[in-house]
Amino acid sequence: MxxxxxxxxxxxxxxxxLLRPQPGFYAALLVVDLAALAAIVAGMVVLRDSWWAVLLAPVLAVVSTQVGFLGHEAGHRQVTRRRGVTLALGLLCGNLLNGMSWSWWIEKHNAHHARPNDLATDPDVHPGALVFDAGQAVGRRGIAGWTTRHQAWLFFPFLTLEAVNLHASSVRALGRPGARHRVLEGALLLAHYVAYGALLVGTLTWPQALVFVAVHQAVFGIYLGCSFAPGHKGMPVLSxxxxxxxxxxxxxxxxxxxxxxxxxxxxxxxxxxxxxxxxxxxxxxxxxxxxxxxxxxxxxxxxPYAETSAWSSYAQVLRHLEAVGADLRAKRTTTP
Structure with a gap:
């Protein structure tokens, strides 16, 4: 090598x-995403107070994720190099349409890009509900230890909460001193939550609305996790x-x-x-x-250039998570 x-x-x-921005391509994507959102809203109005409207929740999750992809690409200046347009598009896709702080997420994501899989500096592999290195698993006890021992089985169930985690992290980030665009981003987040709530209250009964939110956020989290996780999880930590x-x-x-x-x-x-x-x-x-x-x-x-199928990528991620918790499982079985 x-x-x-x-x-x-x-x-x-x-x-x-190959590095030239492609505003036309992304303008078309934005039109498709907005049209899909409008169709979902129209469908919920037509199906008012019907359980059939809940079937639109996973469809909305797919569109939400596609909007998130567009916000991600705007943050990387793939759409345009103009800062004002980039900021406007990011706030539209992140804050207003998805209820997540775009500037907070981009700052976190840029740190990941700078040193991927670096246990000290990459926020995507910092220990949390899941851990991605055997060294991070050492000494975990109680609920944390139990989740680490079983994290391969818990990976997909945990992803159902990922969208909710991003919403909560966004609100916390905007509450910290020095948060960028705090007032503007906070206003857009509030507008998102108000509009989302008004749509649910105006078109669904309370039981239907609760199920709709649960399905939407769960599928949204799974889709996001299944899109981002294969890229790095289970890949080596470098010297x-x-x-x-x-x-x-x-x-x-x-x-x-x-x-x-x-x-x-x-x-x-x-x-x-x-x-x-x-x-x-x-x-x-x-x-x-x-x-x-x-x-x-x-x-x-x-x-080495790693390329595999989607199914194999998820299998590799799960095998890695299983291996990380192996020592804790071994100690659990040998402890009298």
Whole structure:
């Protein structure tokens, strides 16, 4: 394996025009997402006070996730380099349409991009309900220890709460001193929750509304988790030398998911995790082209390039979570 060469790869990618923003592509996506949201609202009005309206909850979860993908790509400047337009689009997709603080999430996500799978600096692998390294599992007792021992089985059930966790984290983040755009983001979050509540109260009975919220938020969380988790979970923690090389830092910690146009759309381009991490500002339509260049470059330098099917990626994540809790399970069975 020959480290180095990121600058050479970046020069080739740039010469192919693959880093140019694609506002037209994303404008079309936004129109589709807004039309889908309008259709869901119209459907709930037509099906007023009917349990059939609850069937629109998972559909809304899919649209919510697609809106989230668009906010993610806006944050990486894939849509446009203009800060004002980027901020407006991010606040629309994040705060107003999804009830999540866009600036808080982007700051957290950028920290992840800077050092993926770094146990000290990547917020996505900090220990919480789940832990992603055996060292993080040491000493966990009580409920934390029980969840770590069984976290592979709990992974998907926990994802049903991920959207709720993001909502709560957004509110907490805006309550901290120094939060960016606090007043504006807070007003947009409030507008989201008021509109969401008004839609439910105006079209559903209370039991129906409670079921609708539970289904919407659960499917939303699962979809988000199943889109982001395959990219890095279960990939290695790097040595200090490897982590200083920009090529190795991004390629060795990332995993691509094979698939065609449908997978590209379903995962919002996150199936090209290696290319996305090497070039975060690369628009989604260019990732497939870039993959051929990046894979060839890695093969020439002997750099492992991880790519697998969607099912295999989830299996690898679950096996890793199972392995992380192995020592705790062993101690549990040997303790008298």
């Amino acid at each position: 020959h480290p180095g060469g990121y600058a050479e790869l970046a020069t080739e990618i740039r010469s192919l025009g 200090a030398e490897q982590s200083e090389d920009p090529l190795l830092r991004q390629v060795l910690t990332s995993r691509n998911v094979r698939g065609g146009v449908l997978v590209d759309y379903a995962l919002g381009g996150l199936n090209y995790q290696i290319e996305h991490h090497l070039f975060p500002s690369m628009p989604r339509p260019h990732l497939a082209h870039a993959q051929r260049v990046v894979r060839r470059f890695c093969e020439q330098r002997g750099v």
